[in-house]
Amino acid sequence: MSTVQTVRGPIDSKELGVTLMHEHIFVLSTEIMLNHPEEWGDEARRIDDAALRLNELYARGVRSVVDLTVIGLGRYIPRIACVAEKTKLNIIVATGIYTYNELPFYFQFRRPATGGTDVMVDMFVKEIREGIAGTSAKAGILKCCTDTLGLTPGVERVLRAVAQAHRQTGVPISTHTHAHSKRGLEQQRVFREEGVDLSRVVIGHCGDTTDLDYLEELMAAGSYIGMDRFGLEGILSTEDRVNTVARLCERGRADRMVLSHDAACFMDWIPEQDLRRMAPRWNYMHIYNDVVPALKSKGVTDEQIETMLVHNPRKIFERQGAY
Ligand SMILES: [Zn+2]
Secondary structure (H helix, E strand, O other): OOEEEEOOEEEEHHHHOEEEEEEOOEEOOHHHHHHOOOOOOOHHHHHHHHHHHHHHHHHOOEEEEEEOOOEOOOOOHHHHHHHHOOOOOEEEEEEEEOOOOOOOHHHOOOOOOOOOOOHHHHHHHHHHHOOOOOOOOOOOEEEEEOOOOOOOHHHHHHHHHHHHHHHHHOOOEEEEOOHHHOHHHHHHHHHHHOOOOHHHEEEOOHHHOOOHHHHHHHHHOOOEEEEOOOOOOOOOOHHHHHHHHHHHHHOOOHHHEEEOOOOOOEEOOOOHHHHHHHOOOOOOOHHHHHHHHHHHHOOOOHHHHHHHHHHHHHHHHOOOOOO
């Protein structure tokens, strides 16, 4: 038994239920949006639309969504709090920094440049313990990224700050990786050096590859793997994604996988009509509508699906020992 922070306040980990471990509500280029607000349009309409989509998930039995939108992706928690008021779904929000390379200038001229612990560690810990931007929401998970550029100085700083904040607070870590260049192994090495228990880490975007040896290596080190981009067929087809999960289930690895979409209600990176054409099934309902039936047709059992959607998320959030 353990407490998990949601936007509406703490819940018991037992109440998480079916949980999508890697989604977004809004992904926004905030500075562009503030100066060119036409595409975003009416704030209230966007909030209502997000609540509608989350309520559809709730109607299908999903109880919790982890919104891994952090600084760098246009996170604004007061807006998420408005969404949370319009849905029964639990929304867990994250702290961390989203960059594949450099850090915002804000972080370059503060600690450790001026001596002492990285200012990011204190920022993350504050968001986990005290709350975010005057709302009652506290961050329930930490997020960092490594992409094709690998462990650049900026990326390494975020990874180590995330690891240190994890060690102070006990909240789990979830990552973005570039699966084809096996970035997850590098993340595990840094986390290990920082004393992180790798079973509290979800190595994200593992579903982008069919390389079972790589995935086995990540799981053997104790981490969960995120099969978390269902619907992004430009990177890997649904069929390949489903086959990979089914093959790992056959090998008895359902206990180390979580399923999600990495979808958003609205993201401004790609014009809305282009996105619908490029990735027509990249939405919150794809797992329920298409993926679960496909997994079952490949021999994945109801019990294994429940393990991936309910039991694993709960275990990831449950803290061992005292923090
Ligand atoms: Zn994501």
